[in-house]
Amino acid sequence: MGQDVIPAVRIEGLWKRFGEQAAVAGIDLEIPAGQFIGLVGPNGAGKTTTLSMVTGLLRPDSGRVEIGGHDVWQDPAAVKARIGVLPEGLRMFERLSGRELLACTGRLRGLPGDEVDKRATQLLDVLDLAGSQHKLVIDYSTGMRKKIGLAAALLHNPEVLFLDEPFEGVDPVSAQTIRKVLERYTASGATVVFSSHVMELVESLCSWVAVLAAGRIRAHGPLAEVRGEAPTLQDAFLSLVGGRAGAEGENLDWLGGAR
Amino acid sequence: MSAPALPSLPSLLGTFAHLKLSLLRNGLRQSSGRKAVYITSLVLTALFAALELIGLIALRGNEHAAALTVPLAVLLALGWAFVPLFFPGGDETLDASKLVMLPLRPTPLVAALMTASLIGIGPAFTLILFVGSVIATAHGVAAAVIGVFGAALALLLCLALARAVATANARLLTSRKGREMALLSGLIIAVGLQFVNLGMAKLNTLHLARLEPLADILRWVPPGSALDAVRAAGEGSYGLAAGELALSAAVLAAVLWWWQRSLAAVMVSADASTVSPDASRKDAGRAADKGAGLAGLLPAGRTGAVMLRSLRYLSRDPKTRMAWVSALVIGLIVPAVNAAQGNGSIYFAFFATTVLGMHNYNQFGQDGSAFWMVLQTISSPRDAYAELRSRALAVALIAVPYTTLVVIVSAAITDNWRDMPMVWGLCLALVGALFATAATTSVRFPYSIPQEGAFKNVAPGQNGIAWGGMLLGALVSAALCTPLIVAAVWLHSAGATGLLWALVPAGAGYGLLIAWAGLRFAAPRVAGRLPEILAAVSKG
Numbered sequence: 047m048g049q050d051v052i053p054a055v056r057i058e059g060l061w062k063r064f065g066e067q068a069a070v071a072g073i074d075l076e077i078p079a080g081q082f083i084g085l086v087g088p089n090g091a092g093k094t095t096t097l098s099m100v101t102g103l104l105r106p107d108s109g110r111v112e113i114g115g116h117d118v119w120q121d122p123a124a125v126k127a128r129i130g131v132l133p134e135g136l137r138m139f140e141r142l143s144g145r146e147l148l149a150c151t152g153r154l155r156g157l158p159g160d161e162v163d164k165r166a167t168q169l170l171d172v173l174d175l176a177g178s179q180h181k182l183v184i185d186y187s188t189g190m191r192k193k194i195g196l197a198a199a200l201l202h203n204p205e206v207l208f209l210d211e212p213f214e215g216v217d218p219v220s221a222q223t224i225r226k227v228l229e230r231y232t233a234s235g236a237t238v239v240f241s242s243h244v245m246e247l248v249e250s251l252c253s254w255v256a257v258l259a260a261g262r263i264r265a266h267g268p269l270a271e272v273r274g275e276a277p278t279l280q281d282a283f284l285s286l287v288g289g290r291a292g293a294e295g296e297n298l299d300w301l302g303g304a305r
Numbered sequence: 306m307s308a309p310a311l312p313s314l315p316s317l318l319g320t321f322a323h324l325k326l327s328l329l330r331n332g333l334r335q336s337s338g339r340k341a342v343y344i345t346s347l348v349l350t351a352l353f354a355a356l357e358l359i360g361l362i363a364l365r366g367n368e369h370a371a372a373l374t375v376p377l378a379v380l381l382a383l384g385w386a387f388v389p390l391f392f393p394g395g396d397e398t399l400d401a402s403k404l405v406m407l408p409l410r411p412t413p414l415v416a417a418l419m420t421a422s423l424i425g426i427g428p429a430f431t432l433i434l435f436v437g438s439v440i441a442t443a444h445g446v447a448a449a450v451i452g453v454f455g456a457a458l459a460l461l462l463c464l465a466l467a468r469a470v471a472t473a474n475a476r477l478l479t480s481r482k483g484r485e486m487a488l489l490s491g492l493i494i495a496v497g498l499q500f501v502n503l504g505m506a507k508l509n510t511l512h513l514a515r516l517e518p519l520a521d522i523l524r525w526v527p528p529g530s531a532l533d534a535v536r537a538a539g540e541g542s543y544g545l546a547a548g549e550l551a552l553s554a555a556v557l558a559a560v561l562w563w564w565q566r567s568l569a570a571v572m573v574s575a576d577a578s579t580v581s582p583d584a585s586r587k588d589a590g591r592a593a594d595k596g597a598g599l600a601g602l603l604p605a606g607r608t609g610a611v612m613l614r615s616l617r618y619l620s621r622d623p624k625t626r627m628a629w630v631s632a633l634v635i636g637l638i639v640p641a642v643n644a645a646q647g648n649g650s651i652y653f654a655f656f657a658t659t660v661l662g663m664h665n666y667n668q669f670g671q672d673g674s675a676f677w678m679v680l681q682t683i684s685s686p687r688d689a690y691a692e693l694r695s696r697a698l699a700v701a702l703i704a705v706p707y708t709t710l711v712v713i714v715s716a717a718i719t720d721n722w723r724d725m726p727m728v729w730g731l732c733l734a735l736v737g738a739l740f741a742t743a744a745t746t747s748v749r750f751p752y753s754i755p756q757e758g759a760f761k762n763v764a765p766g767q768n769g770i771a772w773g774g775m776l777l778g779a780l781v782s783a784a785l786c787t788p789l790i791v792a793a794v795w796l797h798s799a800g801a802t803g804l805l806w807a808l809v810p811a812g813a814g815y816g817l818l819i820a821w822a823g824l825r826f827a828a829p830r831v832a833g834r835l836p837e838i839l840a841a842v843s844k845g
Contacts, residue, residue, distance in 0.1 A: 103677055105836040122832075123684035131681055136674040136843065139614060141621040146614075153610035154682035182621070198678070 052115045054079035054206050054237040055100060060109035062095050069095040071261035073109070077239060077254070079206075082232050084248035084269075085241040086279075087258035088287060093241040094134055096258065097210050100239075101131045114205055127155075130199035132192070134210035134241075140184035144175055144194045147183055148201060155202040162201070169197040174223050189220030196224060200231070207231065209240040213247055225251065245280040255279070259287040314413050321417040325424045338765055350426055354433040361437030369513035371536035372520040374438035375529040378459050381431055382528050385463040386470045404572075411565045411572075419561075422464040435459050438532050444539035451538040451546050458553045459528035465557060469564035472571055527553040607688075611695030616702070618671070624754060624762070625671060632660045633707065640715045649719040651728050657711040658732045659779060661704050662739030666775055668696050668747045670754050674843035680835045690828035693747075697740045697820060708732045726805045727793050730812030731786065737816025738785040741823020742778040748830045750774030753844035764844040789815055 055077040062070040070092045077083050087093050098104035100111050102118050102125065110117060116124040139147055145166060152162030170176045173193040178186065183194060192212055199207060207228075213221050228251075232238050242248050248255060249269065256266035264286045265272050269279070276282035334340075364370040404414065422428065439452035524533035534549035599616065603609035618625050636657030643649055669676050683689050712732055716725040752771045753764035763771045789812055796804050831838070 101681075103680065103836060103839060126681055126684040129681075131677075133677055136677045138678060139618075139672070139675045141618050142614065146617070150610045150614050151678060151682075153605075154607055154679065156607070156682075159605055 051079070053077055054081075054083075054114065055239065056110075056112040057096075057100065058110040060096065060099060060111065061107045062092075062099060062104065063107055068261050070099065070106075073258075073261075073263055075256055075263055075266060077237070077256070079114075079237050080232070080235050081237060081254045082228070082252045083237065083239040084252035084255040085239060085258060086243060086245065086248050086255055086283060087241075088243060091258045091287075092261040093258055094210055095261075097208055097239075097241055098133065101129060101133075101208050102126065103131070103133060103136075127202070128205045130202070130204035130207040132195045132199045132207075132209045132212055134214065138183055138191070138195060138198070141182060143180045143182055144170065144186070144190075144197075145179040147194060148197055151198045152201045157202060165201055166197070169200060172223075172227060173197055174220075187217075188215040189217045192216050193220055193224060196227065200227075204236070206237045206239065209238065211242060212240055213242065213244065245278070245283055249273075249279040257283060257286050314416065317409070317413055317417045318420045321421040322424060325421040329425065347426060350430055354430050358433050358437040361434070361441045364441040364513075367441075367513060369517060370441040371524075371533060372513050372516040374442055374532050374536075375520045375523045376516060377434065377438060378532045379523045379526055379529045381434060382459075382463050382466055385427075385431070385467040389467050389471050411569045414568065415561060415565045418468060419461070419464060422468060423460075428460065428464060431463055432456065432460050435532070439535050442532070442536045442539065447543065447546075448535050448539035451550065452535040454550060455531040455535050455553070458531045458550065458557060462528045462531070462553060462557045462560065465560045465564060469560050469567065472564055472567045524549070525552070527556040607682075607691045608695045608698065611692060612699040612702075615696055615699035619699075619703075622671075624756070628664065628762075629703075632664060636660050636707070636711060637714065640711065641718065644715075644718045649715075651712070651715045651719050651721045651724050654708070654712045654715045654728050654732055655735060658704075658708045658735050659739065659782075661700075661707060662736050662743070662782070663775060663779070664704075665696060665700050665740065665743035666746045666778055667750070667752055667754070667771065668693075668743065669751050669838050670747075670842045672842065673754065673756070674839070676839050676842050680839055683832055683835060686829040686832045689831035690824055693744050693824045693828060693831065697744070697824065701736070701740070704736050705733070708736055723802065724805075727797070727808050730808030730810075731789055731793060733809070733812040734786050734789045734816045734819070735782060737818070737820040738782040738823075739778070740820040741785065741826075742782045744824050744827035745830070746774040746778045748827050748834055748838065751838045751841040753842050767841075767844070770841075785819055786815075 053076040055075070057073050057075040057077075060070055060073040061068065073092075073096060085093055085096070095104065099106045099109075100113075100118065102122060105119075112118070113125045114128050116128070118125050139150065142150060148166035148169065149159075149162055152166065153159060157165075167176075170179050173196065175190060175193055175197070178190060183191065186194065192214075196209070196212065199209070212224060216224065228238050240251075252269055254266075254268055255272050257264045257272065265282075273279050273282045276285065361374070364373065409417075435456035439449075439456050443449045443452040520529075520533075523529040530549040531553035534546040534553075537543075537549060538546040599613060603612050619629055620626065639656055640649070640653035643653060669679075672679060679692060683692060709729065712725060712729045715728070716722050750770045750773060752767035752774075754762055755764055789808070792811070793805075793808055796802075796808070
């Protein structure tokens with residue numbers, strides 16, 4: 047990557063402590079534009095905290111975040127217009143139907159009403175939600191929620207899309223739909239940053255990955271570089287974060303034995 | 306491979322009794338706040354039970370004692386049957402769907418669940434009341450022996466009823482609509498308790514003999530019949546006593562059979578969460594049409610979108626709906642009740658206005674963690690101002706006509722039309738002042754509103770914030786109205802009653818001005834505190 051190109055996201059010295067615990071302990075990262083980026087790490091690695099701080103949902107203790115060259119906390123107008131977000135563990139306006147949610151979100155984003163309704167119709171259609179568009183979001187399944195959340199995040203055609211665990215609890219059919227939409231979106235030159243702990247998924251989707259563990263970046267770069275000599279990203283990941291190798295099977299010798 | 310042996314009945318009973326004891330013990334292992342509540346409720350229940358027991362024992366010898374114990378038994382059974390429906394989650398062993406995967410047949414399961422039911426604060430409390438009832442009415446050895454059986458039967462019947470009704474309504478208890486209905490029924494129960502309270506107060510002043518006609522009917526309704534058997538045995542009517550006991554036993558058997566049947570049905574039928582998407586189609590379609598009509602009337606852009614969302618939440622979100630209904634009803638009832646008691650005053654209109662106006666005091670808390678969707682679209686004080694203004698407008702759509710209505714009604718019931726324009730003008734100014742302070746309290750004192758539980762409106766640990774914000778806001782709102790109050794008092798004392806009508810437009814104008822100023826003041830603070838507000842409102 048050339049030095050003169052503005053990265054999609056630039057993170058410098060990012061810290062966040064909750065009490066004694068440092069959830070994010072000094073992250074420096076430059077994420078290239080126009081690629082499918084995977085942020086991987088075990089549970090509790092600080093993925094959600096990092097993404098929350100990058101997208102303005104959580105104020106960092108210290109550090110800087112720039113998106114497309116604009117500081118998240120100094121120039122929120124420029125940043126919020128350029129990003130789409132699908133957080134994990136936060137509710138949406140679930141007493142609205144899918145279509146009402148999109149109509150509301152688009153208008154809050156300042157898009158003209160007609161344009162919002164046109165885009166909403168297309169998104170509902172592509173994401174296979176047209177049949178449930180009048181159902182309240184609170185009655186949606188996990189997969190449907192992720193899809194309507196994705197639609198709301200894409201509505202204003204952002205340059206960078208941040209997705210926290212977009213495939214968690216999603217059925218294979220919905221996952222495939224989400225995948226198709228995301229691939230089409232990155233093909234247009236946009237950047238997708240998504241977090242996951244499913245290595246196979248990251249390996250098959252992403253061209254660039256950052257490995258996060260205990261609040262720090264352990265490795266980052268193009269997928270092949272991070273994987274290195276290891277046969278799969280899973281193996282590379284386990285050796286990076288120090289997963290327990292070998293079987294502790296002797297204590298379970300009854301399992302599968304005579305019944 | 307042979308199939309693993311099913312657990313034997315005694316070990317099963319032991320397991321369930323142990324499970325229930327663990328659940329009770331775990332009540333003590335929560336956060337210190339909850340532990341305090343748990344222990345307090347234990348102590349209060351014990352005290353209440355002791356008082357009731359003493360009261361019942363004192364009745365011993367009263368010839369009409371059975372006229373109280375029989376209706377009491379029926380009332381207890383009714384309570385056991387229906388109260389758990391309104392407070393689901395009270396007893397985790399009640400939820401049959403948690404036991405589906407265990408290799409248990411319905412009959413041993415019923416026995417085991419019944420054993421678990423016997424352990425707890427509620428059963429102990431009920432048993433104490435039944436023992437007290439027996440002591441009050443048992444005269445002679447035969448009556449005492451019948452009393453032991455009667456009390457046991459009555460208790461078992463209460464517990465079986467609770468289980469059977471809960472299981473038959475399992476679908477209701479686990480579905481969203483059912484839980485939301487339970488939320489609203491909290492209001493009904495609260496009102497109903499007032500009536501029971503009123504009745505109890507009346508009863509104390511009446512003679513127990515007045516209950517005899519009621520008891521005459523209820524002695525044939527189990528578990529009332531089990532308790533009446535004690536009285537009958539004491540009077541030597543052994544045949545009647547045996548018949549009454551048999552009736553209770555037969556009803557217990559029928560309830561157990563019904564319970565076992567619904568248990569079997571619940572365990573093999575589909576989970577409610579996988580209903581087909583078409584099920585609610587018609588309903589939702591209708592709702593969408595209604596919204597579309599409303600949307601056409603509202604301004605375009607953020608203002609209309611936010612107003613529409615607020616108004617939809619008002620009708621669809623159970624918590625919001627309940628808060629609004631309570632405020633609207635209380636605002637009208639309090640002036641009316643006071644007028645009926647001879648304390649009527651047109652100035653009670655201020656109370657109604659304040660109750661309603663405070664609805665926006667935690668406006669971001671009403672969004673819950675969905676506030677992130679708003680946060681993502683606010684990047685300047687201008688955006689924040691538009692958001693605050695739209696939310697205030699949505700509430701004003703209801704608050705302004707309602708205030709006017711309350712003022713007119715108050716004037717009519719107190720027949721005080723002379724002060725009406727002044728009160729109206731001041732109320733309009735107060736609405737504006739409340740909107741102004743609501744914007745600031747929403748930024749400075751945001752708190753989470755838990756989704757579950759009819760009576761929990763503040764997340765644990767945020768009570769101070771909630772009350773502080775409301776108290777401070779109400780005081781500041783009143784202070785903000787000072788110029789208008791001074792003008793009103795001056796007009797009054799100067800005897801310029803003809804000019805009092807000028808206070809209506811003056812109040813409206815002043816209210817608008819102060820609301821505008823308040824929102825302007827709060828907007829940059831909203832824009833500057835977005836992540837902090839999100840953190841505060843996401844705890845529920």
